[in-house]
Amino acid sequence: MTDTAKKTILNHEQYSTILDFIHNYRGLAIDCELEMEQRFPEIHRQTLKSILVTEMGLRTKIHFSNYQANAVRLLRIFEDKSAHSFNNNILIDIACSERMSPVILCRIILQERYKDFQKSDIAELMKKPNLIEDEKLAGNVRQCTLSDNQEGPVVDIRRRCLGEEYEVKLKKMATDAKMAFFDENDLRRTGFDKTPDLKLVLPCLYKGCVVNWIESKALFGDAKTHRRYLYSQLSSYSNRFGPGIVIYWFGYHEEIVHLKENGPGLIILADFPSLEHLEFLNT
Structure with missing residues (x-):
């Protein structure tokens, strides 16, 4: 397989x-x-x-x-x-x-x-x-x-590089999909403190749902991990920028999709959204 x-x-x-x-x-x-x-x-x-x-x-x-x-x-x-x-x-x-x-x-x-x-x-x-x-x-x-593949300076470097690798992957896939976006550095220069990886210049639709931002997580999303990100990041993004997507690149426990803490408009995926499910505003 x-x-x-x-x-x-x-x-x-x-x-x-x-x-x-x-x-x-x-x-x-x-x-x-x-x-x-x-x-x-x-x-x-x-x-x-x-x-x-x-x-x-x-x-x-x-x-x-x-x-x-x-x-x-x-x-x-x-x-x-x-x-x-x-x-x-x-x-x-x-x-x-x-x-x-x-x-x-x-x-x-x-x-x-x-x-x-x-x-x-x-x-x-x-x-x-x-x-x-x-x-x-x-x-x-x-x-x-x-x-030891769980602790130590080499492991810390590898994990940091892994997170950066998937942020780069997200930007490339968004660019290939013809999305116009601001990244974290762009948003911080304008005064935002907590920022998603990508903030779309113009919102798009994913399966009919509005998307304003996309966040990349190079890990598996279990319920405890997801709740921690909700409280520390994702809820802030939703409150500030509206509905968005969080991508757990290594998958997730299916129950997190149904958590009431998600609030309206949070879409949880295990990969970049398929182009066939995306709709863009005509400019």
Whole structure:
């Protein structure tokens, strides 16, 4: 099955089955991602990856204070194991047993080992493990940063680039559709603070519904994520500019289309609107 034929819009049963798989998985997120692609071949790979990112981030947020409270114990475990081994996978094994992100575990271990260091110093050690005097710890930190696809400086850069990539994609598709629009930079220069990715110069119709703006989200839209964007962005766009479209490029849980918080005029899509469904004003 080609990627274009795979599902991105999920019903409650499909979404719940994926969440159960993630919640019950024991191991690294990078391995979970690979196994999800085998377990759910009918669902788009980017959809699965985006759901995994959200769930791993939520797990870290919920348990982070507990991770920090166990810093002394976690460091002791590493020191006990490393005293008898030169294995660079010790921290990886601890992360798996504690159901933690390897990079988060490294930060906690380094903060406990080097209590007098500033956050910026710890960040530097994460980026450059060769600066860590303890060779065993350095090797383990390096291995963790290479094995974690959810946390770390490289992951942050990749996610930022992904968001920018889909904003560029949106602008190209809108230009190809002969839409005239202002982008975020144009709107901010005119004094707007919260701005959609595209504000149409002239509204168009999508399946008979008025569209004044389009927002790009390079992720999967679950109910919690969508509500957060409603409160922080989308409702403001609707109040200021009128009806518009939000595109969740990696799909969405079908229930978010029916949320009462959406208000009138918010259209939710998983791709750029098809030209056959668009009507433009004659100028």
